[in-house]
Amino acid sequence: MKEQEDKNLEISALKQELETTKRTYEVQCSQLETQAKDAKAELTQKSQEYEQRLEELRNKVEEIREEEKKADEKEIIRLMKEQEDKNLEISSLKQDLEATKKTNEVQCSQLEGEAKGAKAELEQKSQEYEHQLEELRNKVKELEVSSDSKDQKWNMKMNQMQTVIKFQFSSLQKLKLSWESIKHNVMKEQTVYAEDCDRLGVYLKPLLHAAENYHAVLAENRKMFNEIQELKGNIRVFCRIRPFLSGKKDKQSIVELIGENDLVVANPSKEGKDALRSFKFNKVFGSATTQAEVYSDIQSFIRSVLDGYNVCIFAYGQTGSGKTYTMTGPNGATSETIGVNYRALNDLFKIATSRESFIDYEIGVQMVEIYNEQVRDLLITDGSPKRLGILTRSQPKGLAVPDASLFPVKSPSDVIKLMDIGLKNRAIGATAMNERSSRSHSVLSIHICGKDLKIGSTMVGNLHLVDLAGSERVDRSEVIGDRLKEAQHINKSLSALGDVIFALSQKSPHVPYRNSKLTQLLQTSLGGQAKTLMFVQINSDISSYSETLSTLKFAERVSGVELGAARSSKESKEVRELMEQVSSLKNAISAKEEEIQRLQLLKGSVGSIVWRNQIPRSRSIKHYEADNQQPMDDHIHQSESLHQSELNGGNIGKKVAANAETSGFTDSDFDGKSSDLSDSSVAPGTETDGSENSSLTEGKKSSDKRSKAIRKTVQVMRKLSRTSSTATTPVKDDPVKKSPGIKKSVSIGNLKPPKLWK
Ligand SMILES: Nc1ncnc2c1ncn2[C@@H]1O[C@H](COP(=O)(O)OP(=O)(O)OP(=O)(O)O)[C@@H](O)[C@H]1O
Structure with a gap:
């Protein structure tokens, strides 16, 4: 109950408080109402002002909006244009982009292809190189093996060679000793040989004389050829x-x-x-x-x-x-x-x-x-x-x-x-x-x-x-x-x-x-x-x-x-006889020449030995020929024969034979001469070098034959001089004074050489 009383008291307090509050509130409300009224009036005024202002602002806004609208339209038009340009640009760029894209795609595909090919090639080559490398390795191994074996062989050979050299050195010493003894013997032989040479020199003198005459014989022979030509016509x-x-x-x-x-x-x-x-x-x-x-x-x-x-x-x-x-x-x-x-x-x-x-x-x-x-x-x-x-x-x-x-x-x-x-x-x-x-x-x-x-x-x-x-x-x-x-x-x-x-x-x-x-x-x-x-x-x-x-x-x-004329046949008979005579003389001369050659070779080898022994060397036939002035036509034919032989590969004989075949007056004329000259000028020198040794070994034989050869030469000379002496009246250069008859033309000794431009 008490509580109830407290509560009643509280409720009464609250009712009082509420009453006071209610009164203040009412006061306040009245105040506020007044204030609200004032404020309402003020607000109305102000709202009117505001509305006015608003109206103004609205107008202004309206104006601004108008302006903005215009500016916007302009801007929109510009922007639209710009947009269109941009669109065009964008479309061209798009096209470019498209084309570039395509080319890039093509290139990319190509490059991809190439890359694939290169890759394949690279792979192949690398395989090959590897293969080669493998082979080379194998070879190196083989070479190593063979060089090892060769090394061994060389070492063996070197040892063998050293043994041989030692042996040869000892035999060389022995040879040296025997050479000394042989040298001594050769010196002795040389002295004996020099004495023999002296004796041979004495024998050779008449032979040299014969050789000199041999040239005269050749000259006569040439003259005879000319004579025959004259007879031939x-x-x-x-x-x-x-x-x-x-x-x-x-x-x-x-x-x-x-x-x-x-x-x-x-x-x-x-x-x-x-x-x-x-x-x-x-x-x-x-x-x-x-x-x-x-x-x-x-x-x-x-x-x-x-x-x-x-x-x-x-x-x-x-x-x-x-x-x-x-x-x-x-x-x-x-x-x-x-x-x-x-x-x-x-x-x-x-x-x-x-x-x-x-x-x-x-x-x-x-x-x-x-x-x-x-x-x-x-x-x-x-x-x-x-x-x-x-x-x-x-x-x-x-x-x-x-x-x-x-x-x-x-x-x-x-x-x-x-x-x-x-x-x-x-x-x-x-x-x-x-x-x-x-x-x-x-x-x-x-x-x-x-x-x-x-x-x-x-x-x-x-x-x-x-x-x-x-x-x-x-x-x-x-x-x-x-x-x-x-x-x-x-x-x-x-x-x-x-x-x-x-x-x-x-x-x-x-x-x-x-x-x-x-x-x-x-x-x-x-x-x-x-x-x-x-x-x-x-x-x-x-x-x-x-x-x-x-x-x-x-x-x-x-x-x-003239056909059938006696004179003509007589002439040809004589020509034939003369030709035969000439060919037999040529045979004799060539036989003699062989002997001279052999003896000259012998003399050459003897001369060289004599020279080694400081004994003066006698003049050779060759020197004689060089010093002796030959007639002009001889000289010419000699040079020409040699020249021709050079051109024909050196075979003078061949040329003569070939020309002889073509026969006729002129051929025999000149070829006869060239054959003479080849006999005289080429033969003595040609065989000297090659046959020196054989001639040395045959030296003794030759010396035995020497006297035989001299006899033969003398026979030939006699034969020639007989032929010369059979000639009758000399044939003179002046055709008016020339004596008649074929026989006169056979003269060897009296024929004159071609007239020279003196
Ligand atoms: N062997 C030949 N082949 C071709 N034509 C020839 C021959 N011989 C001579 N003739 C021609 O015969 C013509 C007379 O020849 P050419 O003039 O040589 O005679 P000719 O004897 O010299 O005379 P002339 O006494 O008048 O001088 C010339 O046209 C010459 O070309």
Whole structure:
């Protein structure tokens, strides 16, 4: 109850408190209401103000919004544009990106492929290297093994060698001792040998004498060859048949048969055997013969000009028969068709050049024509031809026409230039037969003076290349007046030439050189040791029968070779006999030469021993040869033989044999000489070196044979001197004074060497 009372009291307290609070609260509320009213009024005022302000602000906002809206629109438009640009850029970039992406993808795929390949290769190579490395390791192992075994072997060998060296050293000591004793014995032998040599030297003296004579024998032999040539005929007649010219309808030939040396022509007006007539010449060239073939048959004639001989080459025949063709060649000639003149000049210069180390040649050219028996210089360029005189005696330097222009030449082209001038100056007259008919004789003379550089001697050779005027008969040329006079002069000079050559071929005591200018001009080159070659040109056309026949008769007459004539066979018999004589002499000489060689070898070996023993050495045959001045032509042939042998691989004998086979006048002439020289100059020196030892061993045998050899040599010398003494009247240089008869020409001792240009 108490509690209830407390609670009542509390409730009464709380009711009082609540009453007080209620009253304060009411006061406050009234206050607050007042305040709220004030505030409400104030608020209303203020809200009005605010609304006003708000209205203003709203307007302002509205304005700002308007402005912003405008600015925004502008900005939006710019941004849209920008966006569009950007979009475009982005799309292009996207495209680029796309393309780059694609290329990158391709490259990536390629690189991936390559990388894969490289990887595979790398793997393969590494495998290979590993394999090789493995092999190399194996090899190294093998090598190590083999080097070990070799090392062992070498050591063994070294030991063996050391043993051998020791043994050899001891044998060397023994040999030294025995060598000393042998040396002593050899010294003794040498003394004995020197005494023997002294005795041999005494024996050799007569042999040396024989060797000296041997050269004389060879010289005689060469002379005999020349003599034989003269007997065979220093005058040669070659017949050449001109082919039918293209465009000629009438092609009936009068030539029935062409042989090596003979020719048969048929008379068209006769029949059967009576129509035929044969002619014999040194050579007959058919119409198909080339210029080169013709020249090859006369080449050695040309060569002999450089050896100091005079050579004359003629072309004879009727107009248009091919004289100029043979001598010069056709117009606009090629290397195949050039004639004898050009070929001869080429050869002359070629040979002169090949000899220039030992002979200095001077070559001069003259060209003259003989027209109406007057000599005219063809090498004048001022256009005023003067008449020239001919010297027939003691002509200086072999020049028959000293006043004619003489031009020194150094090459064939120099001569060709001169020939062109000469041919232009040559008188050419037109006849009914041939437009180009030459009515004068043209003479191209090549004068050669050679000086031997070693011995200083000189020699002179002349080559005359003569294109004769046409030989047709006067009546056939249908000419009168001046032309008739020309033809008469031509015929006269041609028949004078025929007479001279005929007289020479007959060895007639009188040779009628003075009957024409042509023969006067060529006097020194016709006859004597001069060589004469005549080309007889014929035209086989049936219409030219009578001309051809007279040409052939002329040629037959000058050649002196008549069919069936007793003289001709007698000559050949004598030639044969002489040839046999010469060959037997050559055999004897070669036998003697063998002996000389052997003895010379013996002497050489003896000489060397003597020298070792300080005993003076006697002069050898070789020295004798070197010191002894040989004739010019010998020297030339010697050098040429040697030169030729060098070119032919050193076989002189082969060359001689080959040339002998081709036979003919000229070949035997020159080859005979070269064979002589090869005998004389090559043989003594050739076998010395190789056979010294054998000769030493055979020395005794040889010395036993020595007396036999000397006897043989003396026999040969006697035989030669007998041959010399059988010669009759001496043959002189001057053909006019030369005595007739073949036998006289057999002379060995009296033949003169080629005339030198003194
Ligand atoms: N062997 C040959 N081969 C080819 N043609 C030739 C031969 N021989 C001569 N002839 C030609 O015949 C013609 C006459 O020849 P060429 O002029 O040489 O005669 P020729 O005897 O010198 O005359 P001429 O007396 O008038 O001087 C020329 O056209 C020449 O080319």
